[in-house]
Amino acid sequence: MTSHRSYDAIVIGGGHNGLVNGAYLAKSGLRTLIIERRPIVGGAAITEELIPGFHFTTFSYALSLLRPDIIHELELTNHGFMPIQMPSMFAPMEDGDYLLMGTDRNTNLKEIARHSKHDADAMDQYEYDMAQVCQALKPLVDAAPPNIFGNDPEDALQLADLARRLKSLPSRVLQNCIRLLTGSSADFLDDYFESDILKGWLASSSIIGSKVGPRSQGSGLVLLFHNLGEHDGHFGSWAFHKGGNGGFTQVLARAAQAFGAEIVVDTPVSHVITSNGRVTGVALGDGTELKAKVVVSSLDPRRTFTQLVDPAELPSELNDSIRRFRFQGTSAKVNFALDDAPRYPTLGDRTDQYRGFTNIGPSMDYLERAYDDAKYGWYSKRPYIDACIQSLVDPDMAPPGKHVMSCFIQYAPYHLKGSDWDTERQAFGDTVQATLESFFPGFSDLVLHREVVTPLDIERVVGLSEGNIFAGEFLAPQMYFFRPAPGWNQYRTPIDGYYQCGSGTHPGGCVSGGPGKLASQQIIRDLARKG
Amino acid sequence: MVMTTPFHERLAPLNETHLWSHWSGYLSAVKYQMADKFEYFAIRNAAGLIDTSPLYKYRISGRDAAKFLGAVLARDIGACRDGQAQYTLWCDERGYVVEDGVVIRFAADDFILTSAEPNLAYFQKLVGYDQVEITDVSADYGSLAVQGPRSRDILAGLDPQIATLGFFHHTPAKIGNVPVHVSRTGYTGDLGYEIWVGADGAVEMWDALSEACVGQGVLPVGQSALLMTRIEAGLVLIGVDFHSSRFAFNDYECSTPLELGFAWMFRDLASSTRRFIGRAAIEREIADKSSRWKMVGLMVDWREWDRHFGEAGLIPPKDETPVVYEMMLYDDDGARVGYTTSFMYSPMLQRHIAMARVQPQLAAAGSKVNLELTINHRYHTVAAEVRRPPLFNPARKTA
Numbered sequence: 063m064t065s066h067r068s069y070d071a072i073v074i075g076g077g078h079n080g081l082v083n084g085a086y087l088a089k090s091g092l093r094t095l096i097i098e099r100r101p102i103v104g105g106a107a108i109t110e111e112l113i114p115g116f117h118f119t120t121f122s123y124a125l126s127l128l129r130p131d132i133i134h135e136l137e138l139t140n141h142g143f144m145p146i147q148m149p150s151m152f153a154p155m156e157d158g159d160y161l162l163m164g165t166d167r168n169t170n171l172k173e174i175a176r177h178s179k180h181d182a183d184a185m186d187q188y189e190y191d192m193a194q195v196c197q198a199l200k201p202l203v204d205a206a207p208p209n210i211f212g213n214d215p216e217d218a219l220q221l222a223d224l225a226r227r228l229k230s231l232p233s234r235v236l237q238n239c240i241r242l243l244t245g246s247s248a249d250f251l252d253d254y255f256e257s258d259i260l261k262g263w264l265a266s267s268s269i270i271g272s273k274v275g276p277r278s279q280g281s282g283l284v285l286l287f288h289n290l291g292e293h294d295g296h297f298g299s300w301a302f303h304k305g306g307n308g309g310f311t312q313v314l315a316r317a318a319q320a321f322g323a324e325i326v327v328d329t330p331v332s333h334v335i336t337s338n339g340r341v342t343g344v345a346l347g348d349g350t351e352l353k354a355k356v357v358v359s360s361l362d363p364r365r366t367f368t369q370l371v372d373p374a375e376l377p378s379e380l381n382d383s384i385r386r387f388r389f390q391g392t393s394a395k396v397n398f399a400l401d402d403a404p405r406y407p408t409l410g411d412r413t414d415q416y417r418g419f420t421n422i423g424p425s426m427d428y429l430e431r432a433y434d435d436a437k438y439g440w441y442s443k444r445p446y447i448d449a450c451i452q453s454l455v456d457p458d459m460a461p462p463g464k465h466v467m468s469c470f471i472q473y474a475p476y477h478l479k480g481s482d483w484d485t486e487r488q489a490f491g492d493t494v495q496a497t498l499e500s501f502f503p504g505f506s507d508l509v510l511h512r513e514v515v516t517p518l519d520i521e522r523v524v525g526l527s528e529g530n531i532f533a534g535e536f537l538a539p540q541m542y543f544f545r546p547a548p549g550w551n552q553y554r555t556p557i558d559g560y561y562q563c564g565s566g567t568h569p570g571g572c573v574s575g576g577p578g579k580l581a582s583q584q585i586i587r588d589l590a591r592k593g
Numbered sequence: 594m595v596m597t598t599p600f601h602e603r604l605a606p607l608n609e610t611h612l613w614s615h616w617s618g619y620l621s622a623v624k625y626q627m628a629d630k631f632e633y634f635a636i637r638n639a640a641g642l643i644d645t646s647p648l649y650k651y652r653i654s655g656r657d658a659a660k661f662l663g664a665v666l667a668r669d670i671g672a673c674r675d676g677q678a679q680y681t682l683w684c685d686e687r688g689y690v691v692e693d694g695v696v697i698r699f700a701a702d703d704f705i706l707t708s709a710e711p712n713l714a715y716f717q718k719l720v721g722y723d724q725v726e727i728t729d730v731s732a733d734y735g736s737l738a739v740q741g742p743r744s745r746d747i748l749a750g751l752d753p754q755i756a757t758l759g760f761f762h763h764t765p766a767k768i769g770n771v772p773v774h775v776s777r778t779g780y781t782g783d784l785g786y787e788i789w790v791g792a793d794g795a796v797e798m799w800d801a802l803s804e805a806c807v808g809q810g811v812l813p814v815g816q817s818a819l820l821m822t823r824i825e826a827g828l829v830l831i832g833v834d835f836h837s838s839r840f841a842f843n844d845y846e847c848s849t850p851l852e853l854g855f856a857w858m859f860r861d862l863a864s865s866t867r868r869f870i871g872r873a874a875i876e877r878e879i880a881d882k883s884s885r886w887k888m889v890g891l892m893v894d895w896r897e898w899d900r901h902f903g904e905a906g907l908i909p910p911k912d913e914t915p916v917v918y919e920m921m922l923y924d925d926d927g928a929r930v931g932y933t934t935s936f937m938y939s940p941m942l943q944r945h946i947a948m949a950r951v952q953p954q955l956a957a958a959g960s961k962v963n964l965e966l967t968i969n970h971r972y973h974t975v976a977a978e979v980r981r982p983p984l985f986n987p988a989r990k991t992a
Contacts, residue, residue, distance in 0.1 A: 130895075130899075130943075131896075133943050134895050134896075134943065134944075138943075139941065139942050139943050139944075143943070144637070144638065144941065145940075146634045146638060147628060147629075147630040147631060147634060147940070149626065149627070149628030149630075149631040150628065164627045164628055165627065165628045165629055165630075166627045166628075166629075169627055193908060197908055294630075294911045294912055294938065294940060294943075295908065295909055295910055295911030295912060296911075296912070297908070304638060417631075454810075455634075455810075456638060456810070457638075457639050457743070457808070457809050457810030461808075462807065462808030462809055463807065463808035464808075
């Protein structure tokens with residue numbers, strides 16, 4: 063039950079972007095309501111105690127893309143914000159060898175040199191080049207993009223500023239930007255490295271969440287996007303939040319409430335109410351109508367434009383753009399409760415190598431073959447797995463000595479050829495478990511519980527269309543000027559007072575909060591203009 | 594020749610970095626883990642084990658022990674009962690701080706006082722009573738700090754009476770079969786304890802404690818992480834945030850307790866006649882409001898920090914481990930109004946923070962100062978806000 067019948071702003075969806083958006087709106091003095099359909103806020107960033115003592119990061123599982131200004135502006139450190147450094151990255155190999163990277167540069171270089179002396183030297187150059195690209199593009203991530211299809215002189219100024227900014231870059235940096243934005247990660251990485259294991263690890267960031275293989279044009283953009291994340295000022299660095307990403311969204315919820323936002327859960331929204339081309343409120347699933355002069359959808363573009371409002375109210379060009387907007391989720395999760403940490407034979411009884419990501423993608427060939435299956439409509443026979451045993455970093459995630467292991471899986475295409483996910487769920491889980499067993503003999507004996515989360519589950523539970531974790535593919539024609547549609551990349555919609563703030567808007571998916579924040583700025587500016 | 598602590602044979606194999614520093618003549622790990630912040634997070638998220646054995650420990654005993662400490666220590670030892678401990682200071686006659694430490698009261702005639710520097714001759718020289726004996730027992734005991742949110746449950750699992758031990762209280766206890774003394778004290782600003790154990794029993798105690806820590810996320814923690822947590826906690830360090838007046842060549846090198854933020858130790862002076870070294874000078878300082886500085890916490894303006902480095906074409910650094918040099922502070926007119934004594938990037942607060950001294954008129958929380966740093970070999974100033982320390986102060990610390 064809401065405390066009022068009328069609000070200045072209603073945010074539909076209590077995922078991380080909805081919470082960020084609502085927090086900023088409340089901070090600006092608006093009476094703000096955030097409505098969540100499920101019993102908990104967090105959207106795809108939730109932590110659930112599926113069996114007593116074991117806390118699963120059901121969907122999203124690590125933090126890096128979170129925009130640093132949000133941490134400060136929403137005063138998250140006052141509400142329990144705690145990104146715990148990932149001290150290592152472990153990449154097992156099929157021959158029993160491995161690549162174990164830490165935070166110490168020199169040790170890393172020696173570890174890479176075990177595989178290739180050439181690559182050890184190239185790593186510094188790669189990291190330097192990538193940091194320069196990230197530094198150049200970061201301001202673009204943190205500002206609303208110009209609308210190049212409109213007539214607002216401000217957009218023209220912003221575009222000129224963008225051109226000036228790009229022109230000021232050293233030619234090599236600009237060329238690297240374009241290579242990454244348009245090319246394949248394989249082409250980019252092949253320029254620097256020769257070692258399969260190193261390239262397999264680095265290329266893994268270029269496929270996550272996307273229906274591309276490392277040799278697909280467009281995988282460079284995904285690689286770049288993931289490197290734009292940062293932890294304590296280091297690009298491409300990741301952290302586990304205390305309590306998982308659900309712990310993080312609880313922090314956001316507390317911050318939003320501290321600024322005065324009201325949050326209701328277990329409250330489905332039926333539709334957005336409009337009158338004469340402008341928003342007047344929302345209708346809840348139980349028929350209750352709430353009034354608001356601003357309504358913000360944090361749902362993905364398909365749901366924002368085809369389900370919450372009547373497409374008849376929208377220009378047909380926008381409807382067509384949304385129809386063509388690609389989702390095609392290809393990611394799944396398989397989460398385990400474990401009796402003990404798995405052992406990697408070469409490392410004996412050691413388990414400290416699992417305190418960051420464990421990357422099962424030992425070569426670009428491995429990743430590309432995994433993608434081959436998806437191209438033809440099936441899940442990978444030997445999938446790419448990004449595993450995290452968060453309980454080794456945050457002991458509150460599992461009982462002492464026991465563990466939770468989150469496994470992000472690719473590829474798992476939403477549309478299966480000749481079958482469906484309800485049929486294939488356990489067979490898919492078995493495939494993942496068998497892959498883990500092949501790297502960690504005895505793994506299956508440690509499994510106390512297994513949770514298989516298919517793309518269909520992601521869609522059903524979280525509401526992300528086709529289970530796309532980014533609320534829409536990271537494809538060049540779906541980014542920046544075009545996210546989610548040409549002319550509608552500035553969080554507004556054709557309906558006056560109706561806004562979008564989900565990951566389907568700029569800068570895109572991952573737990574960045576960027577869309578939520580940038581949308582709030584647009585809303586606050588528009589309200590100020592209207593007086 | 595450098596010495597090793599009673600825990601060394603267990604700690605040495607755990608030191609993956611092989612980085613050791615020297616602390617009062619003992620080997621002391623800088624950090625055990627290759628990762629730079631992981632031990633720090635163990636303290637804030639689970640628990641860290643810190644070997645603090647190199648501290649000097651003096652047993653002060655005899656019928657006049659309490660009288661002696663009352664005369665020497667600036668904080669009222671009369672308020673420290675059996676089973677309690679106190680953070681305390683000792684000053685010179687001019688009201689300048691000689692040193693700080695923790696005093697543990699076992700009985701009216703039996704205390705242990707810890708300090709970072711040797712003080713035996715200094716204390717012995719001050720004894721004016723018949724029945725006081727001061728013994729340096731530093732090497733007789735190992736001390737191990739168990740600091741972090743899980744510390745209570747872990748220790749209470751070994752000896753249930755620790756579960757109810759109050760902040761700055763202590764109790765005899767048993768860990769495994771080893772008799773120890775546990776105080777709820779520490780240098781991290783977190784929930785935490787220190788275990789005092791006879792040197793002979795240190796390894797056995799370590800083994801029992803280690804077993805209880807399995808699966809709890811507990812790590813051995815070196816000086817690097819300890820020094821980060823102590824800055825967040827606003828706890829001063831001799832040789833860094835202040836210097837002993839015993840060896841000062843001028844008054845600039847000296848600090849009064851009030852200047853270090855310890856005015857709260859003297860609230861009783863108006864109603865108490867207790868006499869201790871430095872009282873007259875401290876009373877004068879209170880009456881005349883003549884403190885030169887006030888110790889404060891600083892939170893650096895993140896936007897300005899990022900902007901200055903960004904404009905210089907640099908990626909703003911956010912991993913400063915504590916820096917030991919002074920950074921100057923200015924007001925908006927460019928007048929120098931103070932300096933930092935400890936500066937770092939705090940992963941918990943996600944900000945650069947400092948312990949600093951400012952002129953008293955700028956000591957109120959919310960005051961603005963400008964911090965000087967060099968970027969591209971040029972001076973820049975970045976705004977910082979004065980906060981009352983500790984900057985990180987979880988409720989669990991005293992709960």
